[in-house]
Amino acid sequence: MNAVIHDSPAVVPGLAWNNRFAGLGPDFFTELPPTPLPSPYWVSRNQALAGEMGLAQPWFESQEALALFTGNRVAQGARPLSSVYSGHQFGQWAGQLGDGRAILLGELQTAAGAQEIQLKGAGVTPYSRMGDGRAVLRSSIREYLCSEAMHGLGIPTTRALCVTGSDAKVRREEIETAAVVTRTAPSFIRFGHFEHFSYSDQHEQLKVLADFVIDNFYPACREGAQPYASLLQAVSERTADLVAAWQGVGFCHGVMNTDNMSILGLTIDYGPFQFLDAFDPGQVCNHSDTQGRYAYNKQPNIAYWNLFCLGQALLPLMDSQEQALAALESYKTVFPQALEGRMRAKLGLSDARPEDKTLIESAFKLLAADKVDYSIFWRRLGGFVPGAANEAVRDLFLDRPAFDAWALQYSERLAHVDQGLRADLMLKTNPKYVLRNHLGEQAIQAAKVMDFSGVDTLLTLLQAPFDEHTAHGSFAGFPPDWASSIEISCSS
Template identity: 40%
Template sequence: MIQDNKNLKLENTYCELPNIFYSKEIPEKILNPKLVEFNKELAEDLGLDLKFLNSDEGIQYLVGNKLLEGSTPIAQAYAGHQFGHFTMLGDGRAILLGEFISRNGQRFDIQLKGAGKTKYSRGGDGKAALGPMLREYIISEGMYGLKIPTTRSLAVISTGENVIREEILEGALLVRIAKSHIRVGTFQFARNFGDVEDLKKLADYTLNRHFKKDSYEGNSYLYLLKEVINNQAKLISKWQLVGFIHGVMNTDNMTISGETIDYGPCAFMDSYDINTVFSSIDINGRYAYGNQPKIGVWNLTRFAESLLPLLDDDIDNAIKIAEEALSNYGKLYNEYYFNGMRAKLGLFNKEEEDENLILSLLTIMNKFKADYTSTFLNLTLGNLEEMSIFKSDDFKKWYESWQARLAKQNKSRDEIKKLMQSNNPTVIPRNYIVENAIKAAVNNNDYSVINKFLEALKNPYDYSNISEEYSKIPEVPSCPYKTYCGT
């Protein structure tokens, strides 16, 4: 359990698994670490000692120069389908320092990203650059503010070293906090490179760590499959509702806990278009905005395949069991997504016409290239002169249908507005704002831009103090915005 000052203690229950699942590693020494971002609110929520972690000695522990009592640093092994192609993977630049119990009794991983080479580095240097680590810090905190399950960043620490990519960049470490780093790809690794007993031990460990052992009857591994299907359907629906595009939905980037992980080539959609792609490596649009729900079930099918030996001794029967569980994904996703869209439009109850009403609005938004976030923000505020879409005949006809639908529910205008306000953010991690903030920090050592933006991202549903600076629709760029993995 986390204690004060120098008595911080970790453990690593993951090491109770067979040793094929990890490699013991020691982080490379950092000679001149400098704390450039520290997540005070997260540290307080977890019950960590802020004074100690902000001290010179505390930073030595955060970067892994000194190891906390009970720490067993490891790199985790996993496999995965990357853009549809299966490969052996693993933590090539991340080292799990251990686990701790938070103030409210939850178990969390503390991991260093950019900690140096590991057994799984595959020729890479294991390091990370400052810009991409700041990007993960900003967007993961933005996701948390938007109430979307996510891994979080405790700190970004400059290493004082250079890393070589296409150019020489300043090096950095990210200290990441997660419910765990168990992935769909971890189960694929167990199925392909271990035996059934290894797979069973991983599944049992995951059940004990993330799911209530007494809340299911019958086949516990079927229960695990159903819970993960539900978690992913819910998570991806939340991405869609705010226009978030993950960019690299490989199976090794999908957690069993249902947290968003890996903020490399991700971005938020501006103009509504289901074909929106930002990732420079997603040449064919596999992970485009509109494909994310379908990729969700594709990834879950790979998870189900990994569990087949545990679902039933008869392989044909195991496949039937898995297929039946997977067939529920679409229903779950649609329920989460359309309920979320109803809330964005101020609808408290479910009516048969709702899906057509929602899809009609999205069709109009696509036709007029309307900004996704601003459209719903202005609908919430009633600012129907703010965007060209609102002046179109298509929208005016839709608006009449929407008002008629609102009138069918026994709710006041104030109640409707409050529901919309709690589901339509006034600020998101806009791509151009994120880029400007990172440039100020990396090029000019000016962190005031990031810190000001992070403050706004804490309360994206606060309508009492809307920032014109952060809610401004960006100008259409001369060339498409691209994001990169940062590896």
């Protein structure tokens, strides 16, 4: 059955559309409507985010909302478009890319501030590069859950308002069904947008884009002697904070291409990703990443490499190459400080001491040696008692003497810490629940037979990952043996 887009526009009650990105002009995008899907249905709705945005609940559960967020209806006041950008993929210049399956509806003025609304999986665009412009149920659920998991962890990210599905067939490694995930963010502008106009010698458009970002998102950069160098420094520092947050929680982003790096320092584009189970610094979560470019322990350097590419793109707007290099230097300072601060909090240390760096580094080495479950270790460590046996943590290790030596070092550090405050800080810093691959896989398999309860349960847990949720404690347990065989690739 062919789907037909509704002629009458959808109205989002109580909220007005703005189209600031569309105001940049036709060099930046192609206007086009989404391609409708037949017989859409709700997979999951993020009621918490809808409430934050000021979306009325009755409307959010309506057929009109379902049609809008599937791409079967265009909102009154919206200007759907797909943006053009370029980028480096796996370290190689890939040339022109763009929103191959994403359509920006526009920007809503919400109770949470201005938020762009984007449909991912909404059909072919001029930038699809022979693709079908669709997303599948599997990848849509993973992005929906992971973006909200990151938000629950306090890590900057795009967010997901809902997932809708259809029985329309999509071919990946096998035949799957189509889905659309509705994403929100203050902006979806990427490093690759700047690369596109710089590499094509469209320096006037490059300046328009940079001015747009500064004026709307980094106004303090206008006060600098060189606003575009100030922009590069500000983005470098946000990116450093972001990657430190990823490292601290054991998150691997499997496609850290420059076109997947947000100019606002958000986690964006959840394709292949993984929260570590067993701690392996060299973990590669993307089955397509055969060279291990985006392994967990390489993420900090890759982020800097990507920022260097952004700096090269911005060079036409600066006075010298030295200006760009100086702006990038802040990353080298901010990242280690941010990571140490996060790891110190995970250890329950509210103040800094010179010996903390050694304590943190030795903890990482200890975890890596025995490939200890990352999330469970940190959560259990919250119950650590200096001088006690601490079996709950100790039993995670094969090399017990090595743990005992580290525990003594940790105990000596805790002599300067209020134990009640330490335990409270650790419970608020080390999540009980993360989106492990096997949990997502179980929810996806159930969703394929129209059982979406697992998606909704995970959403609830991941939005409050530090809470106990005693009725769902099994979701915080060790992964089953089959979890290590799950392969995630770029194909969806």
